[in-house]
Amino acid sequence: MNYLQHYHIPYTGLKLDRHVFEYEIDKRFFDEFEYSIAKDGKLKAIITLDKQETMMIATFDISGFINLDCDVCLSSFPAETKINERLIIKFFGNEDLSENTEEILVLSKKDHELDVAPLIYEYINLAVPFNNRCKDPGNTPSCDLEMINKIKDLSIDSKESESKSIDPRWEVLNKIKK
Numbered sequence: 780m781n782y783l784q785h786y787h788i789p790y791t792g793l794k795l796d797r798h799v800f801e802y803e804i805d806k807r808f809f810d811e812f813e814y815s816i817a818k819d820g821k822l823k824a825i826i827t828l829d830k831q832e833t834m835m836i837a838t839f840d841i842s843g844f845i846n847l848d849c850d851v852c853l854s855s856f857p858a859e860t861k862i863n864e865r866l867i868i869k870f871f872g873n874e875d876l877s878e879n880t881e882e883i884l885v886l887s888k889k890d891h892e893l894d895v896a897p898l899i900y901e902y903i904n905l906a907v908p909f910n911n912r913c914k915d916p917g918n919t920p921s922c923d924l925e926m927i928n929k930i931k932d933l934s935i936d937s938k939e940s941e942s943k944s945i946d947p948r949w950e951v952l953n954k955i956k957k
Contacts (some may be wrong), residue, residue: 783811786896793830800826804843804899811896816904820845820861824899835868835952837895839902847911849922851930856913856921868893 788800800875809815822843829836832883841862846855869885886893913919 783894783896786899787892787894788826788828789892790828790830790835791891793828795830795832798828798830800828802826802895802899804841804903808896808900812900815900816907817845817847819855820832820857820860820903822903824895826895828893833870835840835870835893837868837893837898839864839866839867839895839898841899841902841906845903845907847907849913850911852923852926854923854926856919857937858908858911858913860903860906862902866898866900 786802788845804820804822804824806819807875809818820843822841822845825840827838827840841860844857845860847858848854849856858884862927865882867883869883913921925956
């Protein structure tokens with residue numbers, strides 16, 4: 780059986796009311812997606828479906844930690860993640876489903892269940908910051924101190940760069956900056 784099968788919510792049998800579904804997300808979930816930015820983590824997803832006659836309103840509350848690779852020392856560190864998203868799901872739309880947007884999902888007449896796995900996956904990957912760094916680089920247990928020290932040794936201090944002689948042709952351009 781496919782691991783992601785339990786992320787399917789059969790909405791045809793649900794009464795018109797509010798329904799809550801909880802999912803634990805871990806490495807097995809991320810392994811199902813080949814090109815995932817996040818490879819591991821421990822998250823809890825609470826999905827609240829408010830079923831109405833012509834639509835459902837889904838609220839996604841996802842919180843926990845995902846393991847990311849630090850952009851500074853390249854070691855893995857747990858990044859806290861808290862996601863709150865809302866999705867409007869319309870029933871029995873046109874077969875071309877042209878009304879689908881980021882906030883609206885249109886289900887065809889043939890659909891009888893909602894697959895929330897790709898939605899959870901998308902929300903988690905969109906929450907990954909552009910620059911992955913722990914809160915205090917070099918001072919957390921997950922930091923690779925050897926790599927940080929190597930970076931410091933190889934970096935050029937601004938004082939050293941100012942002391943080097945500047946080519947006179949570029950010196951004129953520096954006056955323009957000032």
